[in-house]
Amino acid sequence: MASELPRIISVDDHVIEPAHLFETWLPARYRERGPQPLTAGIGELAYVGGKYQISMDPEGPATDWWIYEDLKFPYKRNIAAVGFDRDEMTLEGITREQMRRGCWDPEARLADMDLNHVEGSLCFPTFPRFCGQTFAEAHDKEVALACVRAYNDWMVEEWCGDSGGRLIPLCLIPLWDVELAVEEIRRNAARGVRAVTFSEIPTHLGLPSIHTGYWDPFFAVCQDTGTVVNMHIGSSSQMPAASPDAPPAVQASLSFNNAMASMMDYLFSGVLVRFPQLKLAYSEGQMGWVPYALERADDVWAEHRAWGGVRDLVPEPPSTYYYRQIYCCFFRDKHGVASLDVVGRDNATFETDYPHVDSTFPHTEEIALDHVRGLDEETVYKLMRGNAIRMLGLDLDR
Template sequence: MTTELPRIISVDDHVIEPAHLFAAWLPEKYRDRGPKPLTAGIGELAYVGGKYRITMDPDGPPTDWWIYEDLQFPYKRNIAAVGFSRDEMTLEGITRAQMRPGCWDPAERLKDMDLNHVEASLCFPTFPRFCGQTFAEAHDKEVALACVRAYNDWMVEEWCGDSGGRLIPLCLIPLWDVDLAVAEIRRNAARGVRAVTFSEIPTHLGLPSIHSGHWDPFFRACEETGTVVAMHIGSSSQMPAASPDAPPAVQATLSFNNAMASMTDFLFSGVLVRFPRLKLAYAEGQMGWIPYALERADDVWAEHRAWGGVRDTVPEPPSTYYYRQIFCCFFRDRHGVASLDAVGRDNATFETDYPHVDSTFPHTKEVALDHVRGLDEETVYKLLRGNAIRMLDLDLDLDLDQDLDQDLDLDQDPDQDPGR
């Protein structure tokens, strides 16, 4: 079968915040108490029990840091890995000058997207962490709220502002106050923002659970404004691990577990029943695990819903709500593509994870082609582009004939790579 590979819309990339962000966007009265950039040496980084221990060392390699209250936050090479070989993608510190400029410069990011067959990109934060935990943990909540708003203003007006819609804004909320969160959702939705990042498991952050009803005003505001609730692996500040002395490779392999736990939590919470137009998106969790998770959830609902506590709150099989309201994404998951009918051809989206160590840059076209080879043209379009447009309500043409740039043979030998 011969078809065309559409330009990709990536629903999970990342931005390294520029050093001027808070000096430029935080109101002047808060700047002395807000985050400040610093270049200083870094000590040896230890990984103990699933958490990193980081220290400054005047004699260590130069590293760019953020200093905020009692937090010292360094940028590490594995989160700005594009341009390095696999053996160089370490946990060593890094400065912005050593990074590929597309990590933090929006004009350079657009150039890298062009090199990578990507039309549009949704970027998660780095220093604020994946859902703004940095500000939720701050002592001075007045300054923290100003920082959340400043980050969102920078995201909308500077990072995305001159991109012609190619850089898609993803905003934060003040996690510690649901009423303030609702106000921030509405403030950003009024200027066209259609995605907010949230914790996959808020109880890991010491916040109320999604079962408590605490978050219902937030979910209602997202539903009413068409704002997608985007949850990245690690957005609960706790990654799955086995033995406390296991190497980071164990954590990296098990990273999808948080997405699976979170999705199951939502499916049995009643949230998707109460808010039937709410959209959830799971980032970087891949999708090969989804078919069995749905099968098991439906079996539990069918056999155990009375004693399982969901007889009156979940009136239909849980998979009903998944197919109606939840999106997953992938970038290396052949098993998930092989199980696409169960995953949902309308539920799967694509990502490049730029500039992290897992990123497919600059070979995303080849990676995508390898995954979709043999699929029909409509499905290829949905996975690489169409489902993201629908999920984020993007102002892009959903017609299959639009934005396709090159004939590619999806049945060719994968070693005959047309994208190089």
């Protein structure tokens, strides 16, 4: 039985972009047309049917915004929630000065990681959205491409640059052009980046599906460079919902559903057959759903493949490819830990979700120990850091 918890490598955290990001990293010829930081009042802010409803109001509470083309993007307290009491983690606008400094300052983030028993952290974007949808939706794609590259330069050189490998770079691609995406993967891999963020369900963004073959050059370059494809819940720009007028708690409770749907897509797509070294990571989706999903996928493959369109496409039971190539992660999921033999002791990783509402900060060590109590030391090591090190090719234990 494990007597103490190894220092954690969190595979899903978040960063609030500093106001100087694009002024510093975007080439001068694009800056006037690129994202502009602004502090201004906020008016209506609601979350209805999986979408935010937002307005500006000069008389409203001061909020930090990004203004980009026709987009007005405010930072909200629920995405910079650490440091607030649970009942204060509301849908209200917030400025960087009101946030805990670790949200946007890398030195302060490292200090908060030390407080939280965390050695390494992979951070998803906020203003660009989880896989860069903000730039994919922009009208001027020349500027948008420059913004993707500027974000990646900031991520690698500034956010992660002085961290000694503790802040792990996670880069964007230009989602609207697969050949440009391949170039960006190669550019970042050449400087040591081993993680890219991608949409869990590209068709929800109006992009080709993974079944078309359109994304095969992207999958090929990720395989060739050892770049992990990370798919965060919400990276399809919509959260699962039941009734359109349901409270946001419904979407929050169902947030794993898109990850489950996405995994089924991949298991039956042939992508993992064609690219046997490609690694996929499902971020913030938890893992308690994985055992039944795998059981059902294998049953469908065995019983329905003659009419189900996969008889010649997927030669082995789908779970084969899951155990070989897919990683999940958890932070509050005792059911998933109890099912670890099926989830896969080599497939599960841990996250802290700093600084979102769900974050375990500053109690991560206590919460993690409560989950892994009774597990052997080797398994605890794998869950807390070993699987993340292997997945991302990290140097932290070498």
